[in-house]
Amino acid sequence: MALGVYSLLEAIVLCLNAVCILNEDRFLSKLPGWGGTQVHGFGEEPGIKTQIFHFIRSVKTVMKYPLIPVNIFIIIFKLIFG
Amino acid sequence: MIFSKARSQEQVRGRRIAGGGSTPPTSASSMYEQQYDAYGQPLPQQPQLFDDTSTQNYGYGQQVPDYSGMNYGYPQQPPQGQAAPGGGGAYGNLQGGMPGAQIFQDPMVANMAMQYGQTLASQGREYMDKKLEKYVSASQVKYYFAVDTQYVMKKLKLLFFPYTHSDWSVRYDQNQQVQPRHEVNAPDLYIPVMAVVTYILVAGLCLGLQERFSPDLLGIQASSALVWLVLEILVVLAILYVTAIQTNIKYLDLLAFSSYKYVGMIVALLAGIIMESMGYYCLLAYSSFSLVIFMFRTLRWQVQGGNSEMEAYSAGNKRRLYLLLFMSGLQPILMWWLTQHLVA
Numbered sequence: 001m002a003l004g005v006y007s008l009l010e011a012i013v014l015c016l017n018a019v020c021i022l023n024e025d026r027f028l029s030k031l032p033g034w035g036g037t038q039v040h041g042f043g044e045e046p047g048i049k050t051q052i053f054h055f056i057r058s059v060k061t062v063m064k065y066p067l068i069p070v071n072i073f074i075i076i077f078k079l080i081f082g
Numbered sequence: 083m084i085f086s087k088a089r090s091q092e093q094v095r096g097r098r099i100a101g102g103g104s105t106p107p108t109s110a111s112s113m114y115e116q117q118y119d120a121y122g123q124p125l126p127q128q129p130q131l132f133d134d135t136s137t138q139n140y141g142y143g144q145q146v147p148d149y150s151g152m153n154y155g156y157p158q159q160p161p162q163g164q165a166a167p168g169g170g171g172a173y174g175n176l177q178g179g180m181p182g183a184q185i186f187q188d189p190m191v192a193n194m195a196m197q198y199g200q201t202l203a204s205q206g207r208e209y210m211d212k213k214l215e216k217y218v219s220a221s222q223v224k225y226y227f228a229v230d231t232q233y234v235m236k237k238l239k240l241l242f243f244p245y246t247h248s249d250w251s252v253r254y255d256q257n258q259q260v261q262p263r264h265e266v267n268a269p270d271l272y273i274p275v276m277a278v279v280t281y282i283l284v285a286g287l288c289l290g291l292q293e294r295f296s297p298d299l300l301g302i303q304a305s306s307a308l309v310w311l312v313l314e315i316l317v318v319l320a321i322l323y324v325t326a327i328q329t330n331i332k333y334l335d336l337l338a339f340s341s342y343k344y345v346g347m348i349v350a351l352l353a354g355i356i357m358e359s360m361g362y363y364c365l366l367a368y369s370s371f372s373l374v375i376f377m378f379r380t381l382r383w384q385v386q387g388g389n390s391e392m393e394a395y396s397a398g399n400k401r402r403l404y405l406l407l408f409m410s411g412l413q414p415i416l417m418w419w420l421t422q423h424l425v426a
Contacts, residue, residue: 003310004309048324052324055323
């Protein structure tokens, strides 16, 4: 399978889009364990679910605004060059 | 080409030392006279490729420019003893008709320009180093290339025959890993880099033998290999983060470990060339097997033994084990995936 660098970048952008789209109110709050801000002690292991939630939250915070121009650029690029 | 009588004896090509200029060749006047070397033998005529302006006076006398571009362009003639045309590049000139270029003949200006260029270059390099320091620190990378022949031989032997090696620990030297040159179990980046490049070349060879070769295919192979590497490292990093395993593994270590499979792939591909599918599958199976054992044992030490032994029975052990199995098991799959389209 001939993956190129551009395909990799596109795949990464699409995955980040997918993470950022998850709606906070309608979906994420309904998940059990979402409001986990109290797990900052020196517990043995934070647990997979808390780690994933941390990850989702940080990606949304960091990537929400930069992803908009990146997506616009890719859309225009694909419109012009097909 | 103009043959100077004085210079035809020397087989000087290319760079001519500035200041070696003496009087311009008298033969410059006419290009159609028969010219003679020091022994009175007639020199072979060469068709004139460029306008001869070497008699033109420069600003500072007979300062000859550094090297003559004409030396590389003369028509191919076999050297004929003393009158070898190779010695002929006497006073090639670089004045391509640009009047403003004469200012650079001035040595002061040339010096200043060179110095300025050098300071610019070093500043640029410092800037780039500072920027890159955050991501890939150069001193770190240098550690991975501190290898010698002994290490490479031993490591390659380990990659294909890890069964008898008993001690997989890495010695530490004041909190920092000992250089690969002194410690056979330490990861390095030299073998991976060489292996990736050789893999691309061998892939080109395979394609060529099947009449499927074209240069852009080679580029596609190269970027494909790199992309799979990056993907694998990203997946492993993601798993490391999500399962919150505490390890001492650095990113460059992971890169090194992920690229050891290219050595096995090269061997399998070469066997595939020699013995068609049978050789390929046999060697692929063997090298995946030994690579799996190698990875498992090395990583077990790296992922676990880096910490002290008091955490030996923490809950993270099971996760570590799964991660190790996953990483080791991923190698044969990727080895097969990346090579199977190359073998007939």
